[in-house]
Amino acid sequence: MVVRWVRWTAIGFDIFAAVSAAVGFVGILSGGLQMPLSMLEGSWFSDFTVPALILGIVVGGSAAAAAVSLWRGWAVGPLASVLAGVVMMGWIVSEILIIREYSWAQGLYFACGIVQAGLGLLLLGGGRRDLLASLHG
Numbered sequence: 001m002v003v004r005w006v007r008w009t010a011i012g013f014d015i016f017a018a019v020s021a022a023v024g025f026v027g028i029l030s031g032g033l034q035m036p037l038s039m040l041e042g043s044w045f046s047d048f049t050v051p052a053l054i055l056g057i058v059v060g061g062s063a064a065a066a067a068v069s070l071w072r073g074w075a076v077g078p079l080a081s082v083l084a085g086v087v088m089m090g091w092i093v094s095e096i097l098i099i100r101e102y103s104w105a106q107g108l109y110f111a112c113g114i115v116q117a118g119l120g121l122l123l124l125g126g127g128r129r130d131l132l133a134s135l136h137g
Contacts, residue, residue, distance in 0.1 A: 014067035027097025078123035085117030
């Protein structure tokens with residue numbers, strides 16, 4: 001029962017990450033989410049196209065793949081969730097280093113990455129049925 005709860009919670013966090021990345025991807029590429037180019041000064045990027053593609057394809061794609069693989073019950077699901085969480089955390093750290101600004105949203109998404117990776121690790125251990133069962137009695 002607890003393993004099922006952990007799996008569905010991981011799916012929820014992976015979906016949240018995937019949808020958020022997709023919204024950012026579309027918002028940036030469509031011009032609906034505008035940011036000053038000065039944020040990219042000193043980086044490898046001349047505009048936000050490549051970062052938007054990385055956000056949508058790498059960050060969002062890895063989270064979507066994790067959610068689908070967990071939902072389908074594929075053995076790779078837990079590892080996919082761990083990797084999606086690590087990708088999310090890496091994205092946030094890179095973003096902060098590039099734009100040299102911090103907002104509460106970055107903290108939220110970094111925490112999301114921690115939860116994604118943590119739940120995936122828990123599931124990789126078979127949900128640690130023995131450990132979790134001991135917590136219930």
